[in-house]
Structures are given as C-alpha cells and as structure tokens.
Amino acid sequence: MDKEKLNKDLFVPAKPDENESEQIQRPNLTYWQDAWRRLKTNKGAIFGLVVIVLIGIMSIIGPHFNEDGVDDQDLGLSKLPPRVQGLESIQWLRLDGTKTETYEAASVEAAKERIRQRFTQTDDEFITYDVKREGDGSKDSAKVAGFYHVYEAKGLQDEYFWFGTDTLGRDLFTRTWYGTRISLLIAFVAAAIDMLIGVAYGGISGYFGGRTDNVMQRIIEILVGIPNLVVVILMIMILDPGIIAIIIALTITGWTGMARIVRGQVLKLKGQEFVLASRTLGSSHPRILSKHLIPNTLGMIIVNTMFTIPNAIFFEAFLSFIGLGLQPPDASLGTLINDGFKALQINPHIMIFPAIVISLIMIGFNILADGLRDALDPKMRE
Amino acid sequence: MRKANWLLLAMALLLSVFLAACSGGSSSEGDSSGEDTGSTEEGTDEGTSEEGGEASGEQVLNLLDTSQIPTMDSSLATDAVAFQYLGSTMEGLYRLGENAEPVPGIAEGEPEVSEDGLTWNIKLREDAVWSNGDPVTAHDFVFAWRRAIDPDTGSEYGPFMMNDVLKNATAINNGEKDVEELGVEAVSDYELKITLEKAVPYFHSLLTFGTYLPLNEDFVTEQGDDYALTSDNLIYNGPFTLEDWDPKANESWTMKKNPDYWDAETVQLEEINVDVVKETSTAVNLYETGETDRASLTAEFVEQYAGTEDYRTMPEPTLFYLKMNQANEYLKNQNIRKAIAMAINKQDMVDVILANGSIVANGAVPVDFTTHPESGEDFRDINGDLLTTDKEKAKELWQKGLDELGVDSIELGYLGGDTETATEMDAYIKNQLEDTLEGLTVNISSVPFEERLARDEASDYDIQNSGWGPDYLDPSTWLNMWTSDSPYMTMNYNNEEYDKLIKEANNELLTDLPARYDNFLEAEKVLMDDAAIAPLYQRSRAYLWRPSVKGVIFQPMGADFSYKWAYIEE
C-alpha cells in the first residue's frame, strides 16, 4: 500500500464559530416524524397501510359505484355469477358471467346430460362444453366441464354485476363494500371505546398507585377471568342482536388489555424527571396525566388498538356464524361470509369476495401494527 | 430446562412424521377405492366396521338428523324429533299407515264405538310384549295416559291432546279431580274402555299420537327420575329398539330391529344408524361419499341436485304465515292487515328462495289435508284462494288504512322466523312490504326458536313469522288456535262470529259432521276476511334419498317418517 505523504499545509485549523457550534446538523425530528420516517422504510407496513386506506375508501364510495342499492332485490336476478367488462375473455379469472360444473360419467353424452340437469336446461343453447377426457364406457371414464352462460340465458347481455348477486338478486359489489363499512364501523367504535376506558382506567391506576392501584388491579384481574365469548353471548341474549349489542359486548371486557398496558407504561414514566419537574411547577394531576404521561404512551396505545380492530372484525364474523350477528337485511362482512358459506359448494362467488376483503383487512392491520410497533419503539431509534 | 426444550423439539418432529404417515396411509386407501363411488364407506372402515351398508340387500339404513332427541319420555315429548323416534320404537293402539289412515297396532282391530260416540271399547292383541318380556296390557295405557294428564308430571302435550277429549282430563289437569277419574279403564288385561268428554270425530287419529303411547308401570316406577335418560333406561314395544342413545355424551344413536315386536316379520330393516349433523353442507358431503342414505337440502343445494334421481321433495301439511298482533294500534286496523297480507309476492318467494317444492298458501288450512265428509272435496278446493297477492289492492287498502288512522307512516317490528332460509325470507318480506306499502318501515329482529316462542307467549311482537304443523287429522287442529280463548292466541284477535263457529263445531255439531265441516269452512272465511293472519306458504322439504331405499312412509303428523315398512333394494 502506498503511503502518500501529505503536506501539512493542507491542514488548517477550523475557525471556531460560536453560532455554528450550537447548530444541529441533522433535521430536528419529532418523535412522530421519526416514527413515520422509519415506518416508510418498512415495505410491508406501507403495503398494509395502503391496503387499509384503499379498503377504507372503497367502503365509503364502493356502494355508490352503481345504481343498485344495498337492499334492492329482484328475484329474477337471483344468484348471478360475477361478470366484469373487459375481463370476460380471461377465462381463469372466472369473471365472465358463467357458472361451471365438471362431471364424470361413463360417456361424454351422459356427462353432458348431467350438466344440463344441473343447470335445469333442456338444450345446449346457453351451455358450452369442454371435454376433458373422452370416455370408454366404463364408470366415470369421461370428464366434461360445462359452462352455463347465465346472463345470456336470462337475456341480460348488457348487465354486469362485478361480484355477482345473492339469492335475493342483490348486487354483491354494493353489499360487500357496504358490509365492509359496517364491519369497520363496529371495529373502530369498539376499539375507540376500549381505548378511552382503558387509557383512563390504566392511567389513573398507574398514576395514583398505592391502594387505588391495588383495588383497580384486583377488579381487572377478576374481569380478565371472564371469557370474552361468554360475555358476548350473554349480552346478546339480553339485548336484541344488532350493531349496538355487538359493540357493547365487545367492549365490556375488551378494555382491560389496554388498561394493563397503559398502567405499566405510566408506572414506568411517572418517576421520571420531566414529570417531577411538571409537578414541582404546580401542575394538577389531570394535567400531568393528560399532557405528559398519556402522550408518552401513545405509541403503545396505537399498536394495541391496531391489534384490537382486526380481532373485533373476526369476532363479529364468528357471531354471525353462530347466528347471533346483525339483523337482516343489514350486512357486515361476517353475515355476508356466513350467507355465502352455506352456498360455498354451489355458488362460491357469494362468499369469495367478502372473504377476500376480510382477509385483506386482517393482513393489512396485522402487518401495519407490526410495522408500527417497530417504528414507534424508541429502542429502534438510530 | 435444557432437556425440556429438546424434548419439545423431538416431540414436534415425531408428531409431524406421524401425521405425514397417517395422511400418506389413507391417501393410498382413497386412491384404490376411487372417488364418487357412491355407496362405499370410505374413512369409516376403521373402528365402525359394523356400519357397512354397501353389500347388496343388507338391510341397514344410515340417516342424519338435525338435532338431538330431546326426550324419549312419551309424556314429555313435544317436538317432531322426539315423536319421530318414539314412533319408531314404540307402538300405540294404532299407527299411521300409508295414506295417513290409522292401522291397528296394539289394538286388535277397529274400535267399537258407542252410539253417542262417547264410549270406545278397544280389544288389545295378546302377543305384544315389551322388550323386557312383559306383555303389553290395557293397564299400560291407563298408566301412561294418567301420567300424561297428572299435573305432577308437568306434561305440555298431555293436557293439549287430552283436555276436552278424555273424560275429566281438564279437571284433573287443573288439580280439581283425582287422576283415577280419567276416562280410561282396563276392563281386563286386554280390553280398554275409553270414555270421552265429547264425541271427538278425530279421536281415532289422535290415538296414533305419541302422547297416547303405553308405558310399562313397573319399569317406569322402578327407574324413577332416571326413566328415559338414556336408551338403557327405556323399554320398547315398537318395530325397533333404541341403542347407544345418551344425549349427554353422544350425538348419534342406533335403532335395531326389535325381534319381540308383535309384527316383527313385516319389519325388514335390521338396523338404522342416526347421526346428528347441523350443517347442511356437511350432510350433503356425507351423502356424496355414501356415508348416509338421506340428507335434507336447503335451497342452495337444490339447484345442484334438482335433476338427479336422488332428489325428492316431500310436501307436508305445514303452514307458514305472519301473525299480526292486534295489540298494536296500527295492526288493529283491518285494512292495514289486509294490505300487509296482499303485498308480498308469495309465488316468487316459494320459487326462488325456498325452491324445494313448497307452494303458496292463500288460506289458514293446508291443501291435501282433510276432505268434506259428504262430497269428498278437499278443504282448499271448496274455500279456494282467500288471501292472495295483489299489490294494487294492497296499496289501495293501505292508503285507506292510513287515512282511517290519520297517519302517513308506520313503523312495525318483525319477529323473524327460524328455518334455514329465515334470513333471506325475512329480508325479502321486509323489502316486499316496504316497497309496496309506502310509509311502512319494518324492523326485523331474528332470534332463535325458543326465544321466539318465549316472545310469542309474552305477546311481545308486532308481526311474527311463524309456522304450524297438524297434530291430528281434522281442520280444528288449524282453526282452534285462533279463537280468543285459545292458549295459542297471542295476537289479541277476537272475533265473536269466529269464536261462535268454532265453538259450535267443537260441541253441538260433533255428531253432525257435514255441518261441522261447513262451520270450519265458514270460520276460515271469517278469519281470512279479517286478515288475522297473513298466510305465506305450505312447506315442502327437499331431500337427497338413496334411490335404493324403498317403502319409507312420510307422515303428515307426529313422526315425519315411518320405517316399519322400509327396505333396501340394491
């Protein structure tokens, strides 16, 4: 390696500038700016955020994309498969407005006959066939897929139901986004109530400590012992099933998790200097709590809320499944999935779209919450 | 600690290998038997080898039911499932035959009825025995009937089936008379004398009903509180015996051919296996793989199976209708009620939502149920369509009703139904009503079956979607419940003319059957003119039935199916 000789003249002492010595070189980032900066670098979290925002927007504008209302019924349009302009030619997408069924039989003709029966047709006018395997006369040797062009058969060449329709002929596109809206509403309200009660309870318990804390913690300990599921079912038995009953049932024990987290944080923070300083300056208890302690636990609160929301959506779906969900004709993702589940093997389109939306919401919230946890964690600060 | 961690990992590996091996093993099994082979029993071949059913001519029937048998105590039974299995394992004086006609069971022949129709003498066959060897005697009937009406037993169907029918039943049930005074006595071991309160013309068909089954006094007393808790605490005198029934632990049971049954040679089935399956999709999947010979279908599945030879619809005389509670100030108005009854497109409803062969109902008595004693004409044919869909008329009546009430909008609660299609049905009815009748808002609340009954009893509803199946072959099973003093009258309907017609039919006219029938016809017209209820549809049920199963009789009341004459013909 060459050892270059450097001319000493190159080194000139820097001029000490009193103004500059205090200048901060890196931009002054608040906690939130810093968190946002870190969140931005997390591709997964950003993806989650985008998904949630998109679904949120769709839940607001989606139901108004076409003229069909949430409860516009027409039994003549019952159970139409999905059909989207422009995507009809892409067969594997199955958005071409056909129903399909594959049968095995001894001969191709027998299989075709079975397909005609399935679609209650007497001739082949609206059915196209795809012979997968020619038969040799032995049992199930022939295999034929039949495609029934429902829109043509019903004379609806110019109609397009993007997500298809349900039994009552209601447009599933409208209903899916409307249901998303209701599900999100339930989840957000439940999470907000959890947050309010949890933060207040946990804050007070942690801040005042001593006997207050002791009593308040014992109460939580007892509440935590009551299984959420049991409370929900008991609540729904007293109240009429509906949005309000579900929200009450979800929040009645749901806030305890938040309260525990906030209490832990407050306990940690309340001994720190800035709190002491504020107290010496004569701040009241409510002021210290609301201006100093709670803002500093906000990160944890947000992360916890992010996990609460998808849980609430899932729980609502579960309630629909056991028949304690919303009242018809109201729709949520849970009731839509439950209705579709019954017809899963025959008309899968009724369930698939709401199921995709609920999955996207779950994925979105979960990875966003993961990302937020990392971003808001001061330990991660570089 | 360290060891524990290693142990966990080792266990994980073991388990995954184990699972992989299991699925691998059964996959080869599956391949060899092929798919859709119909009657082979894949998967259950281990552990339950008895369940067979594929060998040609083997007389084993595999069935599913949607709920557990709530009770096998004939005095306490109230629902279709209980009566189904009581009917299969017990034998009363008569049993329903092919055309819903009572055929002799324990009775040796037709009853001897006195001139005034009040005294019935029935001879019993002497070869009938209980499964513990005791003979079935007249005392068993006396004991059972007294037990059902005894207030101590707390039976619901006892008083419901016996009050005003058997002599002194009502008074005994009210605690005013002793049970010994009930109008039934054993003349000898094999002769029963029944005294009626009134000459009830349908008493013969009542005798086929579960509540009138005999009970072996010694056995029941010996078992005490344990009677009928499991199949071990029961004895049988019917075509089949029940085995492995323990509702605490299992959701399945078996019925075996009863070798001691007096008519055992008629019974061809050796075994009936029943499992409880609540999800229709599970039931259909079990049918597809041949593990069951019958699956009941919801509308979703009808679309797929309607064209196959396995698909069968079973029309039944069960009516569904809207009950309108006249305690509600708006529903008190006749025009409002009529408008509601006419505003729903019932044809579309049965065609698209139910899609199982159900038909539109336009009256309060179903079609194909009873015929006029003189002309032999069907009740429905005589009275015709009384309350049909007519949206224009509905709008007119609605406006008239609103004007009379002096309001321009009405909000009504709607207590939803509890059938499989209830959600869709309720949403449809709400939509139809609100679309047709301007200014009407319907708020649905759908609750489970028992909760609906509780609210019904408390008269806590505006409109209720409700259904009713008959208990005996007589129009009164449909029309008695709409009188103002009926225990089933929860909708505060009160029409003196209607009450009078029904009262006459149940008293003075009992011996003049044609006149009595005319009274019922007239009463239905009054009821429908008042639009006290809004008839919706007469139910039919859709099933997948293995085509090889023959001779199962579908019964309009009591047990849904009779397997006594059933057999399998491969």
Next chain:
Amino acid sequence: MVRYILQRLGYMLLTLFLIATFSFFLMKMLPGSPMKAEQKLSEAQLEILYEKYNLDDPVPVQYINYLGNLAQGDLGVSFQMNNQPVTALLASRIPVSAHLGFQAMILGTILGMLLGLVAAVRNNSWIDYTSNVISVIGISIPSFIFAGLLQYFVGVKLGLLPIAFWEGFQHTIMPTIALAIFPLAIAARFLRTEMIEVLGSDYIVTARAKGVTKGGIMFKHGLRNALIPLVTVMGPMAVSLMTGTLVIEQIFSIPGIGEQFVTSVTTNDFPVIMGTTLFFAFFFILIILVIDILYGIIDPRIRLAGGKD
C-alpha cells in the same frame, strides 16, 4: 411461590363466585321463563313444577340454594333435555373438546414454533417467505371457512379423511388441523420476530465469539429467550381454541362442549348455559394462572413473589 399460587387460587374462586352470581341474576332478568311453554300448562301443573325446581322461593333463597348446589358440584338439570343433569352432561362432553383442543394446541404450537424458528434462522430466504405466507393465511381466514374448504376438498373430492363425527383417530385429523391453523400462525409469527431480535443481541454475538456451536446458540441462548413472549400468546390462543371449538365442532358434528353450548344458547337452556359459562371461566382462569407460573419457570428474572409490579 406457594403463597403466590394460593393467593391466585383465592382470586380464582372469587372470580368464579362473581361470574356465578352475575350469570344467575342475568338469567333471572331475562325475559320469558325457564319453563318451556308456560302458557300451555295449567295453574296446577305450574305450581308443582315451580315447587319441583324451587322456583317459588324468593330470589335470594334461590340464589343461596344455587350456590349451595354449586359448591357440591350440582348444576341442576337441563330444561330442554328432560331431567338430564348438567354436571353429567358437561362431564361427558368436556373430554371430547379437551382432546380436540389439546391436539390442536400441540400441533399448532409445535409446528408454529418450528416454522418460526426456521424462518428466523433462514431470514429472508424462501422458507421465511413461505412461513410468512402461512401465518398470514392462518391469521386472516376465519376458521369455519378453512374447515369448510378442508371438508369439501380433502373429505369429498379427494376422499382422504372422514368428513365428520368423532369415531377414532382418523376422524380427529381434519378438525384438529382446522383448529390448529390459528395457533400455528400466531406461534410462528411471534417466534420468528423474537428469534430475529434475540439472535441480533449482544450476548449471542458474545457466545458466537466464544465459539459456541450454531445449534448451541440456537437452542441454549436463542430459543429459550425467544420462548418467553410465546407464553404470553398462549392466553389468546386458549381463547381462540375455545371459540374455535364452537364452530369446528358444529361443522364436523363432534359431540363436544362447544357444540352443546351453541345449542343451549339457541334453545334458552339456562342451566346448561350457566354450567358451561362457569366451566369456560374456570378453564380460562386456570390457563392464565398456568401462564403466569410458566413465566417464572422460563424466565428466572421474573420472580413470582414480586410479580405484582
């Protein structure tokens, strides 16, 4: 430690007592009567029935009787299934659900842990991505959809496994998988995150510098520390198994307690609802207790006596 456990057991009893009280008065408040078809029974019948079930006593007396019976393990008789004692009902249903739940828990946590572990070690490899995809699917699809698909494709289309019922090991496979998918996803996700964090920490670097073998690092240092947070998720997991059984048992027609609970709720069978509620609460509190004790065992830094924080 003993004192701590005793104290916790004390709270457990208190919680159970409160739940029993709460559900008792809730049932008293509910509209309708526990007696089926009250209106259709005569006065005389009702009087006798009320006496039989001690419903004619004033409510406080009923309450004390109820607690007394409860203490003796007597939960009354079912109103829907005539005279079936609730205790016997629960006793014969719980083992089925416990079997299913336990199997699912074991399968879920062990496979989940393996998946998470491998994903963490081979961070950003295809194994990692596969593991992520599996856990995301597990978290985002409701278990009943999963069960329905499994039943249709594995049971009907492929004919590999029995579709329903509870009649031997083969019958338990599909419900176990359907029930295990959620715990599996949670376990995999948590373990992966924790492992990555732990493996990056100073003491691992030190251990590596000291020349500890890769396996040694992984299991001696890494896994043990990463397991702590996993214990925390066992609580939610137990709950998910509880709600899961309700749905899974119904779809696969398994005679367990979850299926029974749904039936009792839809048929207003109050004694069964109350009995099951108490059992669920008992089970749940027990799990929390076990988790807290496990904490102490896995992480010596947490001292139970001081665990009040």
